[in-house]
Amino acid sequence: MGKQETAGVTTSADGRARLIGPYSKIADTAADLVFIGGITPHLPSGALVRSFDQVAADGKSVWHNQMLIDVPEEPAAAQAYHIFDELGAVLGSYGLDIRSLARLRLFVAERENVAVINRVVRERLDGHRPAISVVLVSSSGLDEQVEVYLDAVAYTGASGVEYVDDGNGNTAARAGDYVFVPNTTGAEPLEIRSRLGQLPEHLAGLEFSTPKGAEVLHQSWTLFQRMDAALEAAGGGIEDVLKVNGWLADSMRNYGPAVLVRNALSEQNEKRLVASTGLSIGGLTEPGAHVGYESVAYSPRGHGGVKEVRLPQADIARFYVGAVQGGDLVFTSGEVPIDGADRRLIDHNTGLSDEGLRLSFGHVEKDTGMRARAWYVYQLHTEYLKAYELDLTDVIHQTVYLKDASEMATVERVGTMFFGSILPPTTFVPIIDTSPFREAAIEIEVVARQR
Incomplete structure (x- = not known):
């Protein structure tokens, strides 16, 4: 989220769509499923969509002719329309269309915008009915002008989604x-x-x-x-x-x-x-x-x-x-930086092992403890995946939940130490509390594919 270059879609040499920028893949596939990371309402320039003047011509027609008259709703409606354009581009890179969607998650910042966003969703899905979840997110640390973003799972099988x-x-x-x-x-x-x-x-x-x-x-x-x-x-x-x-x-x-x-x-x-x-x-x-x-x-x-x-x-x-x-x-549980044996919060490098002890070397910004937290959680997932003879290079999607979404860049930097320079498709979700320890501040879950 934030103002990363998340909107544009290109195709890499291996045929998988990627974000423009060094952050993460936009999508990855396994088991006839395509896992699509968070798509935010940003233009390739990095500008945030705020009106229908910035979206496709057919979107303007929908707005003016049949949907809404309430001007305060326009930013949310325009953003919802735009993220579906971007979703369509990702699906198209796999030879798919909107009817291939099996799961769609919409992350909405304001309850008042749910109705207008749902109207856009119905228009864009055109009768297709994936499993849709609308999640009201916290705005802590999030760009306050981001009204809605999404992630999704699509199906590539010939039988289609039922x-x-x-x-x-x-x-x-x-x-x-x-x-x-x-x-x-x-x-x-x-x-x-x-x-x-x-x-x-x-x-x-x-x-x-x-x-x-x-x-x-x-x-x-x-x-x-x-x-x-x-x-x-x-x-x-x-x-x-x-x-x-x-x-x-x-x-x-x-x-x-x-x-x-x-x-x-x-x-x-x-x-x-x-x-x-x-x-x-x-x-x-x-x-x-x-x-x-x-x-x-x-x-x-x-x-x-x-x-x-x-x-x-x-x-x-x-x-x-x-x-x-x-x-x-393989699906993992959401994990928090709490040592399960003694319920100890991990928020300093001294609570880590190996390379984690040196996380702060070379950093001059204030250490909020998020580097240690993220490192510990990724280590937990490494152990979980090892039980299935996998590692983090097999991850095809991760969801990162943060109490303070301004910590995203820190988590991304730690993630590159485990995944390499390109992260898997990623969805960041700002939350009120992790479970069951609110001081944990971060929770991460991943999906991995068998080799």
């Missing part, structure tokens, strides 16, 4: 062997019988100090019921889930009841262990929702493939593991 609707409002998008479930909440009760059954009695009888605690508990169980229903309609189930991303509308202090639900689910069936990320963001778009989850599952048809877990349950929560493999992809 939209799945179970008839009760639970949806998913199947892309070959992988199924993507959009951000799902439990604000509304499930109207059909769930394979997961009702909330277990030992949880249903709990009392909380505030009404919100009980709401989080019941919403968490309901949203997993909805997730399972969507996956069942796609031919799988919650046991097939590889990775979940939890978006929390409240402080991490209110996340405890959701942890109880996830513990109960994993205790019922160890196949429900997943890689996991949970973060406090700018809020959820659904009124009354406290927590939402999006997920990706591995559910091959007729291949007999299953997900594989080679790592022990996490130190801080037994419902997830550091990394999970499904087919040719």
